[in-house]
Amino acid sequence: MRVVIAEDSVLLREGLVGLLSRFGFDVVAAVGDAAALVTAVGETTPDLVVTDVRMPPGFTDEGLRAAVALRATHPGLAVVALSQYVQHSYASELLGSGQGRAIGYLLKDRVADVAEFADMLRRVAAGGTVVDPEVVRQLMLRGRDPLDHLSPREREVLALIAEGHSNAAIARILVLTEAGVGKHIGSLLAKLHLPVNDDTNRRVLAVLTYLRGQQ
Amino acid sequence: MTSTNTLLRAVVWPGFLRSAWPWRGLAYTATTALASGLLWLVLCGPLAPLVLAVEVLRTTGARSGQEAPLRWTGSYVLVAAVLGLVGVGLLVLVGPRLALVVAAVERWRLRLADDGPTSSRRRGSLYTDPATWRAVAYLLLLAVVAPVWLGVLALAGLLVVSTPFAVYHRAVGMAATGSAVGRAAWGLALIPVVLYLASAFGGAHAALARLLLCGEPDPAAAELVEVTRSRARLADAFDAERHRIERDLHDVAQQRLVSLTMQLGLARLDLPDDSPAAVAVASAHEHAKALMVELRDLIRGISPRTLRELGLRAAVEELAAGSPLPVRVDADPGRYTPAVETVALAAVSEALANAVKHAAATEVTVTARRSGDLVTVQVRDDGRGGADPSRGSGITGLADRAAAAGGRLLISSPPGGPTILRVELPCAS
Numbered sequence: 001m002r003v004v005i006a007e008d009s010v011l012l013r014e015g016l017v018g019l020l021s022r023f024g025f026d027v028v029a030a031v032g033d034a035a036a037l038v039t040a041v042g043e044t045t046p047d048l049v050v051t052d053v054r055m056p057p058g059f060t061d062e063g064l065r066a067a068v069a070l071r072a073t074h075p076g077l078a079v080v081a082l083s084q085y086v087q088h089s090y091a092s093e094l095l096g097s098g099q100g101r102a103i104g105y106l107l108k109d110r111v112a113d114v115a116e117f118a119d120m121l122r123r124v125a126a127g128g129t130v131v132d133p134e135v136v137r138q139l140m141l142r143g144r145d146p147l148d149h150l151s152p153r154e155r156e157v158l159a160l161i162a163e164g165h166s167n168a169a170i171a172r173i174l175v176l177t178e179a180g181v182g183k184h185i186g187s188l189l190a191k192l193h194l195p196v197n198d199d200t201n202r203r204v205l206a207v208l209t210y211l212r213g214q215q
Numbered sequence: 216m217t218s219t220n221t222l223l224r225a226v227v228w229p230g231f232l233r234s235a236w237p238w239r240g241l242a243y244t245a246t247t248a249l250a251s252g253l254l255w256l257v258l259c260g261p262l263a264p265l266v267l268a269v270e271v272l273r274t275t276g277a278r279s280g281q282e283a284p285l286r287w288t289g290s291y292v293l294v295a296a297v298l299g300l301v302g303v304g305l306l307v308l309v310g311p312r313l314a315l316v317v318a319a320v321e322r323w324r325l326r327l328a329d330d331g332p333t334s335s336r337r338r339g340s341l342y343t344d345p346a347t348w349r350a351v352a353y354l355l356l357l358a359v360v361a362p363v364w365l366g367v368l369a370l371a372g373l374l375v376v377s378t379p380f381a382v383y384h385r386a387v388g389m390a391a392t393g394s395a396v397g398r399a400a401w402g403l404a405l406i407p408v409v410l411y412l413a414s415a416f417g418g419a420h421a422a423l424a425r426l427l428l429c430g431e432p433d434p435a436a437a438e439l440v441e442v443t444r445s446r447a448r449l450a451d452a453f454d455a456e457r458h459r460i461e462r463d464l465h466d467v468a469q470q471r472l473v474s475l476t477m478q479l480g481l482a483r484l485d486l487p488d489d490s491p492a493a494v495a496v497a498s499a500h501e502h503a504k505a506l507m508v509e510l511r512d513l514i515r516g517i518s519p520r521t522l523r524e525l526g527l528r529a530a531v532e533e534l535a536a537g538s539p540l541p542v543r544v545d546a547d548p549g550r551y552t553p554a555v556e557t558v559a560l561a562a563v564s565e566a567l568a569n570a571v572k573h574a575a576a577t578e579v580t581v582t583a584r585r586s587g588d589l590v591t592v593q594v595r596d597d598g599r600g601g602a603d604p605s606r607g608s609g610i611t612g613l614a615d616r617a618a619a620a621g622g623r624l625l626i627s628s629p630p631g632g633p634t635i636l637r638v639e640l641p642c643a644s
Contacts, residue, residue, distance in 0.1 A: 009470035015477045022481060060524050084469065085511065086536075087521060089529060108473045109511075112504050114480035138536040 001125055004044060005030040006037035006051040006063060007082070016050065016111070023118035034062035041070055041077070048125045053083040053090060064090050071097040078125045080104035082111070086135050095129070100205045104130035104164075129164040129204040136162040139211035147192075154188040157181065162207045166200050221425075222328035223418030231414070232407060240414030243327040244368065247420060250324065251361045254317065258358065261309050265302035271295040311341055314350035318428045321353065325428070328421035353427040356420075364416045371409050378402025447554065450619040454518075454557055461518035469510055476503040522560050526550045527592075530560050531581055538567050540576060540596075546583035551590055551642045558616045559583065559592045562624065562638040565609050566594035574598025574634055585642065593637045600632035613638075 003025045007013040010032070017027050025048075029040035033056045041049060049070065051063040067079045081094055083105065091105045104124040110117050110132065120130045136159050140147065150158065153174075160170045167185070171178045185203075189196050197203045222243065225236040275291040341347055378399060385395040479500040486493040514520075522530035528546040535542035551559070563581055570576040576598030583592045604610040604626055614624040622640035 009474070011474040012470050015474045019477060019481060084465065085515070085520060087525065088532070089525060109504070109507050111473055112476040112480050112500070112507065114477060114484065
């Protein structure tokens with residue numbers, strides 16, 4: 001799988017190159033700013049872009065801007081944005097591009113658990129949606145009334161849906177049968193008045209939209 | 216431009232005629248004529264007895280040379296004296312008060328001819344305040360001197376305004392064409408002269424008005440402004456320093472730590488699970504991960520990035536999301552100056568922390584509203600109340616920061632609650 005990395009800290013950029021190579025990704029370019037990222041994507045046509053949100057010259061959201069622009073010019077390009085902090089407006093904007101397919105918004109902390117990080121990148125490259133657990137946790141904290149009616153198990157399932165896991169993956173993580181997970185999902189979607197849907201991505205988006213609407 | 220602009224200064228500028236000043240000059244002059252006329256109308260009241268007295272004396276003088284009896288003359292003089300006393304009394308009673316009213320109107324009108332501040336101060340009673348007598352002097356200026364230059368200006372203006380009629384008259388009256396053209400040229404040439412004259416006279420009048428009506432600035436007030444500014448500069452310098460520390464920590468320490476943690480994670484992959492090294496590296500990895508979280512919280516406490524990049528509402532929402540209590544946020548989305556945003560967020564942060572630590576609250580509401588030139592941020596919790604600002608340094612420090620930004624901090628926390636902390640900060644639009 002061909003990957004372009006954009007990260008302005010040299011140390012972290014080299015670290016990411018090492019990590020991805022170790023897990024069998026083919027890193028075709030590693031650049032230090034947003035303009036170079038756009039050029040590199042044009043030249044190498046990668047399957048996946050991993051970019052820092054904050055990059056030179058303004059050190060605000062250049063990486064995010066470039067990612068959103070690239071999603072418009074290269075439909076289907078998978079993008080994972082890495083952020084030092086949870087910033088909900090940035091996360092919303094990114095997830096809103098390309099109907100939320102093949103997109104990820106992660107804290108840089110996730111890099112520490114290398115195998116899990118590589119797994120998340122693969123999920124995004126395969127067209128999935130991955131939202132950082134911290135974002136989901138904060139959104140659920142803001143939740144009000146209807147969330148209170150969920151059972152603890154249903155809340156766990158809701159968080160995993162929002163992080164982009166499939167039914168099978170949720171069953172594995174919570175040590176349940178897939179049919180059991182399906183039952184929980186049906187029940188919690190009904191409680192939140194969300195449409196029942198088998199498409200993981202659309203379900204993730206519905207759940208995120210719901211959580212954001214709760215603030 | 217270090218000094219403020221006035222009509223009198225503008226007259227000598229090379230670009231005077233192209234600026235808005237000639238029109239401001241005309242407007243000021245025209246309103247001066249209006250003010251002078253109105254003043255005379257009002258002055259008719261106290262002046263009428265005086266005029267009558269003079270008239271009585273005059274007729275008495277004219278008759279005394281003739282056959283009028285002496286007792287008639289005596290009673291005429293008495294009537295004149297009474298009238299004169301009434302007139303002078305009215306002038307003394309009404310004059311200063313009228314002068315102050317006129318002064319207020321004139322200060323307001325002065326803005327046409329002067330960009331500087333037009334304020335006044337009162338000291339002592341009506342008759343002992345020097346400002347009153349300066350206002351009376353201005354009254355005389357407006358009543359006596361202004362009509363003189365207004366008359367001169369009116370003559371020049373009449374020459375300009377009459378130009379079309381005069382030209383028409385000469386052309387139709389079959390007089391020499393030369394004279395009609397000459398008259399037209401003359402009339403046109405007079406336009407800038409009239410503009411200059413109006414602005415020069417108006418400007419001089421305005422300068423005298425400022426001298427007489429706008430009291431000298433209070434030196435103590437000037438010092439106070441300077442102290443406030445210096446305190447605000449100090450607070451700004453602190454904020455800049457915090458910002459720098461935050462950036463350094465983020466750019467260097469945080470990136471290195473993420474990289475280090477990642478390397479430890481990679482190292483764990485290559486170590487056999489049961490080796491002693493694996494246990495040590497796993498422990499180091501967990502420590503590094505915990506440190507990443509702590510460092511991020513520390514940096515956010517020093518200088519909130521969300522605040523700088525996205526503004527107060529986003530930063531308050533972020534604080535609310537991180538609070539263990541349910542926090543309702545109701546904030547306007549607008550941006551304010553960095554100093555105002557920093558103080559406002561610090562207040563919300565302190566209040567939220569207190570609600571958790573001391574008040575045992577179960578719910579908090581944060582509102583941030585702008586009305587006019589004031590931002591009001593209010594945090595209300597349903598805790599046990601009884602917060603004492605003098606006990607902890609948090610609230611007093613906040614009050615100092617609010618004062619340095621030109622605002623104030625109010626706290627209401629009766630025993631039993633609720634606690635309401637409010638910060639009001641000025642925000643010029």
